[in-house]
Amino acid sequence: MNELLMKNPEEMAGLTFPCSCGRTHSIDINGVRIGSGILSDIVKSLQSLPSGTVLFIADSTTYEVGGRKVESILSKDFALEKVIFSNTHLHPDEAAMEQLRAAINPNITAIVVVGSGTLNDLARYLSCETKIPYIVVCTAPSMDGYASMVSPLITKGVKVTYSAVYPYCIIADIAIMKEAPFHMLHAGFGDIVGKYSALAEWKLANIINDEYYCEITAALVEKAVRQCVSSAAGIMVRTPEAIRSIIEGLILSGMCIGMIGNSRPASGEEHRLSHTWEMLALMRGQETFLHGNQVGIATEIIIHVYEYLATVDINKVYADGKFRSLTREKWENNIKQLFGDIAPQIIELKAPDMNFDEIPREKAAQNIVQKWDTIKESVLPILPSTDSYHEMMETAGCHLTPRDLNLDRESFRLSLLTAKDIRQRFGLFQVLEDIGILDEVAEMITSIYYS
Ligand SMILES: [Zn+2]
Ligand SMILES: [Zn+2]
Structure with missing residues (x-):
């Protein structure tokens, strides 16, 4: 027990262990990276997936805070299909899902989403539907859904939680998240x-x-x-220590x-x-x-x-x-x-x-x-x-x-x-x-x- 409690979320990714509660627990995330200036780690992570087109998802805000950088890193090695949501108040609903489904084609082998809350929920839901693995680049330590395997979607006005999948990899760059608006830090x-x-x-x-x-x-x-x-x-x-504590806590909770x-x-x-x-x-x-x-x-x-x-x-x-x-x-x-x-x-x-x-x-x-x-x-x-x-x-x-x-x-x-x-x-x-x-x-x- 103590051994597991000593591990950080990066070390916990991929673990399977029999537990004293009688069950075997597993954490089916291939990788978690937390650190400053680590965006380029995304390439290594993608290279371990089958090669093909990457579906890149962001919104106009997350594109500015990290998305543009991620796009320029990815475009050197991968063909990209892009969905950049322009809505300032994007909701995890059917309309947004339709927009994403329309961008899926047979060449896409990975999804990369740059964002937090809603964007991550949508990408996870899409990944679950299409069985295409997704990587999330966190832009704010604002919610515990990064490492979660459930997605809340709003259907006919009611928020319902659906079972979905884990991300393939979580890239949490403290240098980016540190600059997130205070209300997002407070939310996390x-x-x-x-x-x-x-x-x-x-x-x-x-x-x-x-x-x-x-x-x-x-x-x-x-x-x-x-x-x-x-x-x-x-x-x-x-x-940076506070930002790290929050994001580690959020990932661990997920x-x-x-x-x-x-x-x-x-x-x-x-x-x-x-x-x-x-x-x-x-x-x-x-x-x-x-x-x-x-x-x-x-x-x-x-x-x-x-x-x-x-x-x-x-x-x-x-x-x-x-x-x-x-x-x-x-x-x-x-x-x-x-x-x-x-x-x-x-x-x-x-x-x-x-x-x-x-x-x-x-x-x-x-x-x-x-x-x-x-x-x-x-x-x-x-x-x-x-x-x-x-x-x-x-x-x-x-x-x-x-x-x-x-x-x-x-x-x-x-x-x-x-x-x-x-x-x-x-x-x-x-x-x-x-x-x-x-x-x-x-x-x-x-x-x-x-x-
Ligand atoms: Zn247990
Ligand atoms: Zn919560």
């Missing part, structure tokens, strides 16, 4: 510190539902968080998702809140914020919730029995109020998992009550206090409140009630609903941020 940082909440929720699901849990993967994610937190002060002065086969180690209720807010902004035609900026804010909210849970008298909560009063009508109404036109899709997706009958609701509540002490002992220590979290986010220069995301009070409150419904996965807010205190906690949290 926010996505990493969000793992506090993701790890707590993984443990919670393990205790309550006996969900599969891997100590080593959890320790790796924790290491990524620790490294990142310790570099908080370097972000506003763009130290690898952990791949080791487990789903995003459980890296994504919990803080991510569902972020996805909820993003869907709302898209639906309302408002400015969208980067995923990690939202995750960083959501994580403080989640820590508030756990701090509240630490004070709850669980026997009294059970005796109050509010969990018995959930009706389908009440549940649907919250979703309809917040999501309007796209509510039916969300309801349809989630309804099969919902239980409105008294007996199973009683059982779910009893199970949580029985395990309450274990939850407090094992989950709460994973998290920092809200005060120290807040201070760290301030030091890093990050956004701190949902009001910064232009969320009005009622939308925010409803987002707390419905975030759990945009996915099937069991999580913290489900626990609150199962013991009948989701409404009261949502009200309490809302009054903290909108007093």
Whole structure:
């Protein structure tokens, strides 16, 4: 175990190992390169693939920050087919995918994408569809999707996560990423510190539902968080060490998702809140914020919730029995109020998992009550206090409140009630609903941020 925890992401690429959790984990990325001035490494990486045309993908911004250089390096040795998106607000949706599919021809043997977030998601999705390997040149340490094998795509307004593939190689040039706009550096940082909440929720699901849990993967994610937190002060002065900590943490986190086969180690209720807010902004035609900026804010909210849970008298909560009063009508109404036109899709997706009958609701509540002490002992220590979290986010220069995301009070409150419904996965807010205190906690949290 210690041996793996000593390795950096570059050394972890390509590893396969039997784990104490009973599974064999593998990290099917051929290569990871992190360093300053390493763009030319891309040639070596491409030479290990079958020769042919390279599909080069960028957008007008990433083309300027690194794409032009990559193009000039590649054009010496390879024939190029290019897609340079001009949209300033590119989204991972069907329209963008169509543009990429149109550029595919039988000579293309590799995809090189220069960019972060959306561009990387699109390239990964295309790589999955066409079975053509892709290499990503990171332009900003802004999200943990570089080494991830899942892609979120927006289909008919709803963000859905699809299984896709790992990149063949990740080229993370610190000299380029260092110059990324602050909100992107903050987004990467926010996505990493969000793992506090993701790890707590993984443990919670393990205790309550006996969900599969891997100590080593959890320790790796924790290491990524620790490294990142310790570099908080370097972000506003763009130290290469801080940039390296963030990108290493992001790549490591993505690898952990791949080791487990789903995003459980890296994504919990803080991510569902972020996805909820993003869907709302898209639906309302408002400015969208980067995923990690939202995750960083959501994580403080989640820590508030756990701090509240630490004070709850669980026997009294059970005796109050509010969990018995959930009706389908009440549940649907919250979703309809917040999501309007796209509510039916969300309801349809989630309804099969919902239980409105008294007996199973009683059982779910009893199970949580029985395990309450274990939850407090094992989950709460994973998290920092809200005060120290807040201070760290301030030091890093990050956004701190949902009001910064232009969320009005009622939308925010409803987002707390419905975030759990945009996915099937069991999580913290489900626990609150199962013991009948989701409404009261949502009200309490809302009054903290909108007093
Ligand atoms: Zn394991
Ligand atoms: Zn994330």
